Amino acid sequence: xxxxxxxxxxxxxxxxxxxxxxxxxxxxxxxxxxxxxxxxxxxxxxxxxxxxxxxxxxxxxxxxxxxxxxxxxxxxxxxxxxxxxxxxxxxxxxxxxxxxx
Amino acid sequence: xxxxxxxxxxxxxxxxxxxxxxxxxxxxxxxxxxxxxxxxxxxxxxxxxxxxxxxxxxxxxxxxxxxxxxxxxxxxxxxxxxxxxxxxxxxxxxxxxxxxxxxxxxxxxxxxxxxxxxxxxxxxxxxxxxxxxxxxxxxxxxxxxxxxxxxxxxxxxxxxxxxxxxxxxxxxxxxxxx
Numbered sequence: 001x002x003x004x005x006x007x008x009x010x011x012x013x014x015x016x017x018x019x020x021x022x023x024x025x026x027x028x029x030x031x032x033x034x035x036x037x038x039x040x041x042x043x044x045x046x047x048x049x050x051x052x053x054x055x056x057x058x059x060x061x062x063x064x065x066x067x068x069x070x071x072x073x074x075x076x077x078x079x080x081x082x083x084x085x086x087x088x089x090x091x092x093x094x095x096x097x098x099x100x101x
Numbered sequence: 102x103x104x105x106x107x108x109x110x111x112x113x114x115x116x117x118x119x120x121x122x123x124x125x126x127x128x129x130x131x132x133x134x135x136x137x138x139x140x141x142x143x144x145x146x147x148x149x150x151x152x153x154x155x156x157x158x159x160x161x162x163x164x165x166x167x168x169x170x171x172x173x174x175x176x177x178x179x180x181x182x183x184x185x186x187x188x189x190x191x192x193x194x195x196x197x198x199x200x201x202x203x204x205x206x207x208x209x210x211x212x213x214x215x216x217x218x219x220x221x222x223x224x225x226x227x228x229x230x231x232x233x234x235x236x237x238x239x240x241x242x243x244x245x246x247x248x249x250x251x252x253x254x255x256x257x258x259x260x261x262x263x264x265x266x267x268x269x270x271x272x273x274x275x276x277x278x279x
Contacts, residue, residue: 005221018124026131034130036192041123041143042199047154048206053169054160057213065162067209069169074198074205076173077180079147082195084181085188086140 033086040082046075115153122146190247197240204233231272 026034052068122142129139155166183191207229211218218226245251 019127022124022127022131027133030131030133030136032188032192033136034127036188036195037126037130037140037143039192039195039199041126041147043202044119044123044147044150045199045202045206047150048210049169049202050151050154050166051157051159052206052209052213053165054155054162056159056161064209064213065165067205067212069165071202071205071209072166072169073173073176075202076170077177078195078198078202079151080174080177081180081191082177083140083144083147084178085183085191086143 036082037086040079040086043075043078043082046072046079049075112153112157115149119146119150119153122149187248190244193240193244193247197237197244200233200236200240204230204237207233227272227275 023034049068049071053065053072054068057064123146126139126143126146129135129142131139154160155163160166180191180195207226211223211226211230214222242251242256246253
């Protein structure tokens with residue numbers, strides 16, 4: 001599916017508003033976990049890296065594959081580390097809430 | 102499995118569901134009661150997007166992907182179990198990793214398409230690389246300072262403003278001239 005320029009800009013604009021509105025009323029207690037979760041979600045760029053490293057290229061193949069592989073390493077470490085870390089942190093936050101209640 | 106996923110439409114649908122799960126994930130994370138559900142939604146969305154891409158018919162060579170995934174996991178697991186006191190530098194470091202990924206993807210994309218890069222894509226790619234590398238070095242400096250590898254005082258040198266300004270100016274003008 002090829003998106004044209006205007007459609008892409010629409011998606012960008014709507015996504016920007018959604019991001020702002022969703023984050024706007026977050027309780028200060030959750031700022032740190034939210035930060036690390038968005039960091040993990042940011043690693044969705046791994047999709048582009050996988051395509052770079054695995055697709056068939058007619059020329060310039062090696063450099064693109066090497067760059068793609070380094071990008072996969074960086075993003076995967078974010079995904080794995082981010083979600084593992086997050087599980088423990090979310091548990092802590094929930095623990096605090098139960099203690100307060 | 103592969104045969105089913107051969108259709109482009111299915112991959113697009115998977116991406117759509119993943120995007121929806123990411124939004125829900127952020128929304129659920131904004132209150133402690135549903136924070137756990139939020140993490141779960143994020144995980145499922147990420148898994149869907151990655152597995153969908155891996156099974157996509159355009160992917161012909163899995164060697165490099167496997168190397169990347171294995172090394173990334175090896176680096177990622179210790180990062181998942183850092184002490185609570187080390188969380189700020191961990192966040193800065195993972196910020197740097199994310200920026201590295203984005204910068205490299207942008208650079209490789211340009212390398213594959215050059216010299217026939219459409220104007221709008223060129224603008225987007227330049228922005229991606231400029232902002233990505235800026236985030237990369239900035240986050241590494243922040244991580245170094247938080248870990249106290251680097252000195253805490255501001256690191257300055259003579260003519261720094263001039264250098265910074267030209268560093269910003271040079272890529273921007275290169276981008277316009279392309």
